[in-house]
Each structure stands twice: as C-alpha cells, then as structure tokens.
Amino acid sequence: MFQGSMVAIITPFDAQGNFDEETYRQLVEFQIENGTDVIVPCGTTGESATLDYAEHDQVIKACIxxxxxxxxxxxxTGSNATAEAIAISQHAKEMGADGVLLVAPYYNKPSQEGLYQNFKALAENVAIPQVLYNVPGRTGVNMTAETTIRLAEISNIVAIKEASGDVIQASEIIARAGDKINVISGDDFLTLPLMACGAKGVISVTANIMPKEVKSMVQAVQEMRWDDARKLHLQLLDVHQSMFLESNPVPVKTASALMGKCRIDMRLPLVEMQENTLEQLKTILKKHSLI
Structure with a gap:
C-alpha cells in the first residue's frame, strides 16, 4: 500500500498564521493530478512540530x-511520548487514515530497547498499518538495523522510512528482513540508490514542487528502465539538494510560495530564508522553469 512516489506534503498557513485549509486542498489535488501514489500529512515537512492537537486533526481530516x-x-502521528503517539494514532485511524507514520521519539534519546518497546506498544494498541521513521538528524538517535529487523516481526509494522543517510544500514534491513518490512527512502537524493538495493519508493520533499518528475523517476526504477531512472535522478539532484539549503521545510515551502501555490509563512522558530540561500534556491528553480 505504501510504496512508489509519496509526498511529505507541506502545511500552508494564512495571513493570520492559521491552517489554510482551502490552499491545502488545492495542494492535495496538485499531487493527485500529477500521479503521486501516497499523501503523507503532518510529517516533518508539514511542520507537525508546531501544530497543536486540534490543528493536527484538522490537517489530517482535510487530507482524508x-x-x-x-x-x-x-x-x-509520532511523538516523543509513547502514550501521546498512541492517542494521536488512534484518532487518525478513527478519522480514516490508511496508515500512520511514526517518527522515533525525539529529544529524550531512548536506548535501542526503548525504541523497540515504543514501537511495539504502538503496534499493539493501534490496529492500523504502521510505518516507522528513522531520522537521527532530527531525533538525536539512530534506530539500528537490528532494532528494525526485530520490529519487522510485528505484523502491522509494514515499512520503515529510512532517513539515516546510511545506505549500508538500509541495505542490511532489506537483506535480512525485506520479506517482512518495506524500506522507503526518506532522502530524495538517495531514492535511486536505495531502490536499486530493493527499497520500495520515497517519501519525498521535492515532490511538493515536482511531483510528476519524482513519480517518473520512481516509475522508471519500478519498470527497470535504469538509463531513464539514472538520467532523471541526475536531473533532479540539484533540486533535491536545494530543498536542504536551510532546514526543511523552509526551502520547499519558499519554493511553493514562489511558484504561487501558497503563502511563504512558517511558524517560529522557523523563519524565512536568508538572502544568500534564497538566491541560490531561485537560481535552481529558474533553471528547471519552475518560476
């Protein structure tokens, strides 16, 4: 169910800083019209860390x-508190989500056993397909391949979004548990290498602004058109890199605003791009005829 070209969709705000539901619905349509396989609301790119509980539900509900x-x-629906993640995940299930994306608990830096027990509790308490999310650059802790392989034995844990940047770690999961858990790239620039090793797709930042192109590259891999896939990968590389000129989602939201798709507003502590990085972003967007 969760494979192919998947977008970690941004959350637009209006001039008063509130969730802009009308614009959000238009962004969802843009994704579906351009072939995106799965929509992922309230991820890192969706500024989930600055949404309150009511807004979190509102965004997911609007998406559904x-x-x-x-x-x-x-x-x-992840959190740094297991009980909180269970409650948010249960509510997402009740609203009609097809699955939940669960980031490793951030800030409190649990041990590998703590990570295992966190995800085990979520799986046992919320009967819905679950995708783990390993992003040590955000959470402060890397979930090892060994821990993921242990968790793969739990039936409703169906995939992991690997954003560790470690191709060897992702490959080890595929080699030892690829029949039990799907690996999904969490980094746009590693999608082709990881899919070549057996990953099933990407949860993409770049797809917010170039959904058709990201889908084309993923589809080329799925159809084993390797020359096409490699060409598309290299064509998109500078765009992927530009999405991290500053902390995600600042560049992608700025790019979306420059393309006329939403307002540029973000919530503190995120601020608008600095002038030097903004000019770099504009140069790349112009090169790809996006602005």
Missing part, C-alpha cells in the same frame, strides 16, 4: 476528505 480514497493516506 479531499483525497476521498483516491490514494492511500499515511498520517504522521
């Missing part, structure tokens, strides 16, 4: 309503 079962929805 707008998609209207046309593609699966993988709702970000």
């Amino acid at each position: 309503e707008q998609v209207n079962k046309r593609v699966p929805i993988l709702a970000g």
Whole structure:
C-alpha cells in the first residue's frame, strides 16, 4: 500500500498564521493530478512540530476528505511520548487514515530497547498499518538495523522510512528482513540508490514542487528502465539538494510560495530564508522553469 512516489506534503498557513485549509486542498489535488501514489500529512515537512492537537486533526481530516480514497493516506502521528503517539494514532485511524507514520521519539534519546518497546506498544494498541521513521538528524538517535529487523516481526509494522543517510544500514534491513518490512527512502537524493538495493519508493520533499518528475523517476526504477531512472535522478539532484539549503521545510515551502501555490509563512522558530540561500534556491528553480 505504501510504496512508489509519496509526498511529505507541506502545511500552508494564512495571513493570520492559521491552517489554510482551502490552499491545502488545492495542494492535495496538485499531487493527485500529477500521479503521486501516497499523501503523507503532518510529517516533518508539514511542520507537525508546531501544530497543536486540534490543528493536527484538522490537517489530517482535510487530507482524508479531499483525497476521498483516491490514494492511500499515511498520517504522521509520532511523538516523543509513547502514550501521546498512541492517542494521536488512534484518532487518525478513527478519522480514516490508511496508515500512520511514526517518527522515533525525539529529544529524550531512548536506548535501542526503548525504541523497540515504543514501537511495539504502538503496534499493539493501534490496529492500523504502521510505518516507522528513522531520522537521527532530527531525533538525536539512530534506530539500528537490528532494532528494525526485530520490529519487522510485528505484523502491522509494514515499512520503515529510512532517513539515516546510511545506505549500508538500509541495505542490511532489506537483506535480512525485506520479506517482512518495506524500506522507503526518506532522502530524495538517495531514492535511486536505495531502490536499486530493493527499497520500495520515497517519501519525498521535492515532490511538493515536482511531483510528476519524482513519480517518473520512481516509475522508471519500478519498470527497470535504469538509463531513464539514472538520467532523471541526475536531473533532479540539484533540486533535491536545494530543498536542504536551510532546514526543511523552509526551502520547499519558499519554493511553493514562489511558484504561487501558497503563502511563504512558517511558524517560529522557523523563519524565512536568508538572502544568500534564497538566491541560490531561485537560481535552481529558474533553471528547471519552475518560476
């Protein structure tokens, strides 16, 4: 269910800083029209860390309503407190999400056993397909391949979004547990290498602004058109890199605003791009005829 070209969709805000639901629904339509396989609301790129509980539900609900079962929805519901993650995940399930994306608990830096027990408790308490999310650059802790392989034995843990940047770690998961858990790239620039090793797709930042192109590259790999895939990978590389000129989602939201798709507003502590990085971003967007 959760494979192919998947977008970690941004969350637009209006001039008052509130969730802009009308614009959000338009962004969802843009993704579906351009072939995106799965919509992922309330991830890191969706500024989930600055949404309160009511807004979190509102964003997921709007996504579910707008998609209207046309593609699966993988709702970000992780937390640094297991009980809180269980509650948010249960609510997402009740609203109609097809699965939940669960980031490793951040800030409190649990041990590998703590990570295992956290995800085990979530799986046992919320009967919905679950995708683990390993992003040590955000959480402060790397979930090892060994821990993921242990968790792969739990039936409703179906995939892991690997954003460790470690191709060897992702490959080890595929080699030892690829029949039990899907690996999904969490880094756009590693999608081709990881899919060549057996990963099933990407949860993409770049797809917010170039959904058709990201889908084309993923599809080329799926169809084993390696020359096409490599060409598309190299064409998109500078865009992927530009999405991290500053902390995600600042560049991608700025790019979306420059393309006229939403306002540029983000919530503190995120601020607008600095002038030097903004000019770099504009140069790349112009090169690809996006602005």
